[in-house]
Amino acid sequence: MQSPHRLTDGAVAVSDLSHLSEGWLLDCQYRxxxxxxxxxxxxxxxxxxxxxxxxxxxxxxxxxxxxxxxxVSTGHxxxxxxxxxxxxxxxxxxxxxxxxxxxxxxxxRWLVEEDAIxxxxxERIRAPISRADQIQxxxxxxxxxxxxxxxxxDHPKRDEAIVLFLLDALVRASELCHISIEDIDLxxxxxxxxxxxxxxxxxxxxxTTGRALWKMLAGARREPQDPLFVSERGGRLTRSGLQQIIExxxxxxxxxxxxxxxxxxxxxxxxxxxxxxxxxxxxxxFALQALLGHTDLQMTxxxxxxxxxxxxxxxxxxxxxxxxxxxxx
Numbered sequence: 484m485q486s487p488h489r490l491t492d493g494a495v496a497v498s499d500l501s502h503l504s505e506g507w508l509l510d511c512q513y514r515x516x517x518x519x520x521x522x523x524x525x526x527x528x529x530x531x532x533x534x535x536x537x538x539x540x541x542x543x544x545x546x547x548x549x550x551x552x553x554x555v556s557t558g559h560x561x562x563x564x565x566x567x568x569x570x571x572x573x574x575x576x577x578x579x580x581x582x583x584x585x586x587x588x589x590x591x592r593w594l595v596e597e598d599a600i601x602x603x604x605x606e607r608i609r610a611p612i613s614r615a616d617q618i619q620x621x622x623x624x625x626x627x628x629x630x631x632x633x634x635x636x637d638h639p640k641r642d643e644a645i646v647l648f649l650l651d652a653l654v655r656a657s658e659l660c661h662i663s664i665e666d667i668d669l670x671x672x673x674x675x676x677x678x679x680x681x682x683x684x685x686x687x688x689x690x691t692t693g694r695a696l697w698k699m700l701a702g703a704r705r706e707p708q709d710p711l712f713v714s715e716r717g718g719r720l721t722r723s724g725l726q727q728i729i730e731x732x733x734x735x736x737x738x739x740x741x742x743x744x745x746x747x748x749x750x751x752x753x754x755x756x757x758x759x760x761x762x763x764x765x766x767x768x769f770a771l772q773a774l775l776g777h778t779d780l781q782m783t784x785x786x787x788x789x790x791x792x793x794x795x796x797x798x799x800x801x802x803x804x805x806x807x808x809x810x811x812x
Contacts, residue, residue, distance in 0.1 A: 493604035494544035632735035649748035656745035665707035
């Protein structure tokens with residue numbers, strides 16, 4: 484690799500960053516990292532270059548990278564919104580800042596390995612604290628309200644199927660968008676999804692969700708390789724398009740104090756799977772791990788703890804003995 488304009492150890496001219504980042508992304512593709520990972524890293528580098536241009540900085544070193552990471556955390560406070568987008572006026576999750584830190588550290592370590600720089604300017608920037616997000620699921624009333632909003636939308640069959648499939652199959656947003664007609668088995672009520680790390684897994688859905696999918700597909704001329712869920716323009720639904728649909732449904736359903744996102748449906752479905760509501764037996768935590776596509780039980784245990792807390796909360800208001808005490812004699 485051609486050496487960039489060296490300034491001081493660990494610093495790089497911003498004018499060299501675009502070329503260097505492209506080399507890194509090509510290396511990521513060569514090592515067969517997932518398309519989602521390469522796409523995420525490309526977006527991050529574009530944001531880094533945008534910020535340098537936005538603030539007029541020409542040198543990328545430790546101080547500048549620390550200022551950039553601070554901007555990731557506080558950029559929503561700017562009049563024009565984060566990344567110059569007025570819609571991005573809310574704080575990011577702590578996990579997002581940590582993800583930026585991790586990606587930049589990986590990039591600059593690669594530059595050191597390629598002998599493009601002597602030392603990484605990221606080595607002196609400690610990772611930010613990222614406490615686990617509190618999982619705030621939808622209530623059952625909110626799920627019903629979202630279903631009602633879906634049935635009243637401009638695309639009722641599609642939107643109802645999306646809400647039910649997200650809740651029932653426990654899929655991520657990217658997994659839902661990747662599904663094609665050939666990946667769905669309506670008779671067997673199963674689907675094949677392409678998840679994190681470039682891995683395929685099997686997910687399942689119930690009769691109600693299967694019926695909604697059948698209604699959505701009925702009468703449509705679709706090829707096996709066509710997307711299962713389509714946008715308003717008839718193309719494959721994207722993650723941003725999916726998020727816009729969910730946000731519209733959230734507004735129509737008047738959902739408050741809960742983030743309307745595909746991930747919230749995933750949280751809600753996982754907790755319902757582990758609960759014992761309606762007299763149904765609770766699901767197994769190891770089965771839930773496979774359904775969610777988690778590589779270990781650490782994240783899945785968080786759902787178990789929350790489900791147990793939910794059971795305790797229900798017992799506080801529905802204790803059998805306390806109910807006996809309230810029964811007229």
